[in-house]
Amino acid sequence: MPAADGAPGSAWVLAGDAAHTVHPLAGQGLNLGLGDVQALARVLDERAYWRPLSDAKVLRAYERERKTAFALVGNTTDALQRLFDHPNTLVAQARNWGLRGFDRSAGLKHWITRQAMGLS
Numbered sequence: 001m002p003a004a005d006g007a008p009g010s011a012w013v014l015a016g017d018a019a020h021t022v023h024p025l026a027g028q029g030l031n032l033g034l035g036d037v038q039a040l041a042r043v044l045d046e047r048a049y050w051r052p053l054s055d056a057k058v059l060r061a062y063e064r065e066r067k068t069a070f071a072l073v074g075n076t077t078d079a080l081q082r083l084f085d086h087p088n089t090l091v092a093q094a095r096n097w098g099l100r101g102f103d104r105s106a107g108l109k110h111w112i113t114r115q116a117m118g119l120s
């Protein structure tokens, strides 16, 4: 997401959908974008006083943090999409059984909702 070409003060950063896209089925695109902004603001605020805003090391910290957050949402969404697209009826039955179980487990639903909101 970030890049610094070595020239002093020259760097750019991507956030939101420009940095990553996730299937709308996740309903997480905006949340991820807001998470990007929060992480970038914090990383810049907490940088050593002598590092400029364009410091590649600082921006890489932002990139690493957000790649991890995106991997969780992105991989989960991709897996769900593949599960719903699967043509095999046994897989569809197992999926429906699993989703009904998930719907009945209030604790698990609460935990996943908090993860999705970045409140882990």
Ligand SMILES: Cc1cc2nc3c(=O)[nH]c(=O)nc-3n(C[C@H](O)[C@H](O)[C@H](O)COP(=O)(O)OP(=O)(O)OC[C@H]3O[C@@H](n4cnc5c(N)ncnc54)[C@H](O)[C@@H]3O)c2cc1C
Pocket: 015, 016, 017, 018, 024, 026, 027, 028, 029, 030, 031, 032, 033
């Ligand atoms: C069907 C659907 C349902 C969704 N549901 C959810 C949901 O339930 N929950 C959720 O969290 N997310 C959801 N999302 C995702 C969410 O809408 C996006 O992740 C979010 O809007 C991304 O925000 P952004 O600011 O990064 O990009 P955008 O919202 O795309 O904003 C980019 C802006 O830049 C402008 N722009 C583009 N090019 C230029 C240019 N050259 N110069 C100047 N301006 C430019 C555009 O006009 C636009 O206003 C959904 C997305 C879709 C498609």
